[in-house]
Structures are given as C-alpha cells and as structure tokens.
Amino acid sequence: IRLVYASNIPVILMAALLANINMFTLLFWSHPTLSRTPILGQNGWASASAYIGTYDPGQTTASGGFAWYASMVNGVNDWLIPLLNQQGDVFGHSLTQMLVHVVFYVALMTVGSMVFAKFWIDTTNMGTKDVAKQIERTGMQIPGFRKNPKVLEKILENYIPPVTYFSGAFVGLLAAGADLLGTVGNATGTGLLLAVGIILRTYEQIQKEQAMEMHPMIRQFFGAD
Numbered sequence: 486i487r488l489v490y491a492s493n494i495p496v497i498l499m500a501a502l503l504a505n506i507n508m509f510t511l512l513f514w515s516h517p518t519l520s521r522t523p524i525l526g527q528n529g530w531a532s533a534s535a536y537i538g539t540y541d542p543g544q545t546t547a548s549g550g551f552a553w554y555a556s557m558v559n560g561v562n563d564w565l566i567p568l569l570n571q572q573g574d575v576f577g578h579s580l581t582q583m584l585v586h587v588v589f590y591v592a593l594m595t596v597g598s599m600v601f602a603k604f605w606i607d608t609t610n611m612g613t614k615d616v617a618k619q620i621e622r623t624g625m626q627i628p629g630f631r632k633n634p635k636v637l638e639k640i641l642e643n644y645i646p647p648v649t650y651f652s653g654a655f656v657g658l659l660a661a662g663a664d665l666l667g668t669v670g671n672a673t674g675t676g677l678l679l680a681v682g683i684i685l686r687t688y689e690q691i692q693k694e695q696a697m698e699m700h701p702m703i704r705q706f707f708g709a710d
Contacts, residue, residue, distance in 0.1 A: 507546070
C-alpha cells in the first residue's frame with residue numbers, strides 16, 4: 486500500500502470536472518440557443534446565470550458567479566500581488582471575494598480529489614474486499630492471522646480507506662498549491678502532477694527491467710525480488 490495509493494487520477498478527474506463546469510456555464514451564457522434556457526441561460530426565464538457564472542465579452546474564463554469561485558487561481562499575480570497591494574483584481578473583485586475564491590478553490594480541489602480517490606479505488610478493484618481476495622488467490626497470508634478473506638478484509642480496512650482519502654487530499658492540495666504559486670512555463674498543478682507521475686512510473690519500469698537482468702543472488706541482495 487503506497488502513501489499516494491490512488492495515484493494522481495483523482496486530481497485529473499477533478500480538473501476535468503471543473504473544466505466541464507466552466508464549459509457548460511460559458512455555453513449557457515453565450516450560446517445563442519442555450520442562453521435562452523430557463524434558469525440556467527443568460528436570457529432565459531427566471532435566469533440565475535449571474536449566480537452560476539458570468540463572462541466578459543470575448544473571454545472564456547468566468548468573471549463572476551460560482552464558475553469564477555470554482556475556477557483555477559493562476560499564479561500569485563491572480564491573488565497574492567493584488568492582496569499585498571490592497572487592490573482588487575482585473576475583474577473588479579474585492580479583497581474579500583479574492584480570499585474566498587482562493588480558500589474555496591483549494592477546499593474544492595481537496596475535497597473533490599478525496600471523493601474521486603474513493604470512487605477510483607472502488608472501481609479499479611483496489612478496495613479492501615478486492616485486495617483481500619487477491620491476497621487469498623495468490624496463497625499469501627498475514628502472519629498471526631487466519632487465512633480467511635473476511636479476516637484479511639478487516640485488517641486492510643485499517644489501512645486502505647485512510648490512505649485512500651489521504652492520498653486524494655494530498656494530490657489535491659499539491660495541485661491547488663502549484664496553481665496558487667505558479668509553475669515554470671505556466672503549467673497547471675494537475676499537469677505538473679501528471680508529468681511527475683509519468684516520470685516515476687517510467688523509472689520504476691526501467692528499474693524492474695534492469696532487476697530482471699541481474700543474477701538472482703545480486704537481485705536478492707538489492708531486494709529487487
């Protein structure tokens with residue numbers, strides 16, 4: 486069981502969800518047909534688009550509403566510099582609104598990644614019940630405990646669920662933190678985590694292939710078995 490048990494998949498799914506929220510709110514705001522949708526559309530009956538998301542002409546990033554609070558904070562120029570200068574941002578938001586934006590975005594990324602981590606573990610046979618069955622099929626058992634799937638499942642319950650939620654929160658905070666501080670090349674926190682994850686998996690694969698070429702005694706000495 487790794488510390489980042491759910492890998493970086495939860496934060497990727499969360500970023501995709503936020504991108505879809507922005508896309509649909511933009512469509513309901515600017516599309517000639519969808520903008521007349523009741524409640525959701527800008528020109529629809531009983532329109533609530535001012536609370537859902539507003540956009541300046543020619544812009545694809547929300548300037549107000551829920552879509553703005555859920556949008557990515559792109560580096561220190563978006564929040565820290567205006568706060569230090571005691572000025573609002575380019576959209577005219579107050580300092581309080583900007584602080585709420587930062588806190589809400591970090592909390593949304595963290596909680597959302599935890600939810601997606603649980604979803605990912607349950608749908609990829611990495612949950613306690615599935616892992617217990619896998620251990621039983623391989624003939625392995627935990628010393629001091631009976632070789633029973635129910636016993637294994639009860640033991641794994643102490644480890645897998647907490648690590649799942651922690652890993653989701655951890656990658657969510659990392660991605661949100663990278664977005665807040667900014668990265669070289671203006672890459673998003675999610676993109677940065679994805680790149681690091683790919684590099685680590687490639688390194689592990691190369692390491693395994695090199696271990697296969699070693700003499701069995703040397704492989705055992707380095708703990709590669």
